Amino acid sequence: MAKESRGIQSIEVGGELLQALVRNGEPMMLRDLAREAGMSPAKAHPYLASFSRIGLIEQDPSTGRYEFGALALELGIVTLRRLSAVRVATPAITALAGTIDHAVSLAIWGTHGPTVVRMEEPSHPVHIAMRVGSTVSLLETATGRIFAAFMPPATINAALTEDLDRLSIGYDPNRKIKGPAIDKILADIRTRGLARAVGEPLRGVNAFSAPVFDHSGAVVLAVTAMGAVGTFDVNWNSPIAKALLDCTNAISRRLGRDVKD
Known part of the structure; x- marks a missing residue:
């Protein structure tokens, strides 16, 4: 000792x-x-x-x-x-993956949008087509929707253009989001503090994603838990959802954000 x-x-x-x-x-x-x-x-x-x-x-x-x-x-x-959000979050997502026994990813806002920078695997094998370095869709993934919901619109509108065009939702000449469907989705994410994907866009994979904020209130990370449809509970009040929120709130506090339980 x-x-x-x-x-x-x-x-x-x-x-x-x-x-x-x-x-x-x-x-x-x-x-x-x-x-x-x-x-x-x-x-x-x-x-x-x-x-x-x-x-x-x-x-x-x-x-x-x-x-x-x-x-x-x-x-x-x-x-x-001096605090690096990724450095602070890495041991936290390792612990989360061990607690829920599902894959957990860590994503930042990169040059080309939401980018995976860390992956923690569960104890059992699971096929998830997401790896470190992957850039994910803003509107079709739980991870992407976290950034779309919490980042300043001016930052994400250019990146949203491709998704909006492909999904035929449309956008105005000022690149502002149109359509009540997207507005409702993003508003719901802000209210819950969670984004959810059920069997899509990765077939057979469910996911929850939650934001991490820094001391200024800016979203700096998205932590996403993922698992097979048959074993991953997507109830909003599930133990997985609660463990994920506990994890991201703890990281946000470590980065200086005042988070109420």
Whole structure:
């Protein structure tokens, strides 16, 4: 067993105040902050004074409330910039595939549209004609519909042209989506937070797909669970759907998105 590194107890004690601010999510009075951190105001004050000097904490002179300062904000921004959505999501989809025992893919918005960048296989063999590097349809696949539903229309309209033309749905000269069918599909996906494919476009394969958002609220990934029609439950409230949403919500939180359970 690795020996635990020696730390500085006073820093760890002061860290309780920072954690209390994180949990509360809003500026706090000294007495409330101290209580949340499990210490007296007299003990908390010197820590807050030191944190203020280095910019971790600042006090509003009009209200007396403490909140995170400029250094804390800079640290948060640097952390978010360094986070790779794919890197964060990879162990999560590995765990999801093991939990549901179905294939799970990870897709990003690439040069040519939704592009698969990771695939996790289940314990049993399954034939799914989707591999790393595959670009999938925006309108015919669960993965594609996630991007169509949550990305800015200006970004996806050019890519939608081909799908709309092939499916004879039509589009206007400004490349804006027309047709109540597509509007309804995308609105339903936004409401549920899930897209579903039942036996199509891959014959004999069902799928659920859900979005991953970053700290700004932009969709950065689509996580898709896939399985054979006879074994993959497509009920909206199925254990597969719930496990998928739990997975994508956890990834979004890791990327700084405030997601409510």
